[in-house]
Amino acid sequence: MELTLSILLGFMIIGAIFALHAKDLLSAVIAAGIVGYSLVICFLLLKAPDLAIVQIVVETITLIIMVAVVLDSTRQELSVKIDRQQIINISLAVIFMLVLVFFFIQAINTLNPFGEHSLRMASAYVGETASKTGSANLVTGVLFDFRGYDTLGEATILFTAAIGVLTILRIKGKK
Template identity: 70%
Template sequence: MELAISVIVIFMILGAIYAIHASDILSAVIAGGIVGYSLVICFLLLKAPDLAIVQIVVETITLIIMVAVVLDSSRKEAYGKFDTQAWVTAATAVVILAILFWFLKEASAPLAPFGENTMRMADAYVNGAVDKTGSVNLVTGVLFDFRGYDTLGEATVLVTAVLGVLTILRIRGKK
């Protein structure tokens, strides 16, 4: 299974690199779709169907909206010129990436292998959720009962996003 996930991740990286360098924006958007749909397969392999449903629907709607936007505007990529400032930016990015990667390697060395939990909290959630919440689906039990605050925060984020969109995309003021 780790081999399959590695192959899919390599596929995702290729799609992301192509999306950056494509000269046609429509093909860049579709290459971005490769990343999203490969993530769906990853979620299914890791036995997370809840996340896979959300990811596949959101990816489809986002892709439709992006394709509609691209078809309405230009399909050509606007390239900037590569001067000294761009070189400095690229060098800084490479240095920061190297430092972050080193810290990630140092921090993840003492952790348990992938897929094994080290937290005592997880055992209590997995074993006692059906009795405590009455919900057979463990994910809903955690989302709406144990972690109700988090769900309230997510819903509030959505409301705030809608408020922002409605504020920005208004041409005429209300009388």
């Protein structure tokens, strides 16, 4: 199990690195799709079918939006030459990464090893969802009943984003 997931995550890392270094923006977008669709397989392996369904829909929509944007503008990647600003950026990135590695090492010690999670908060949900909400699927029970306000906020964010996209694409900008 852990080996399969490691291989998939390795593929995702390779896809991500290729997406960042591709010379053609269209291939960069497709390579980002590798990461998203590998995530679907990971979710299926981790026994999360709801997430896999949602992720495959969302990834397809994201890819369609990105391909539409790239085809509508330019496919050429910028010709970047290494200058002073670029060196500053790279060293900043490395410093950030080192700081994050430090915190990650501290955080990983507090986690249980992979596959040995102990239910704390969710134990109440697992026992009572079927009788309290009448939902056979625990995830939808949590999402729409115990944490209904979260879902309301999510719907608000989706609505706001849709309004925002419409507004941004409609107005005529100043030349």
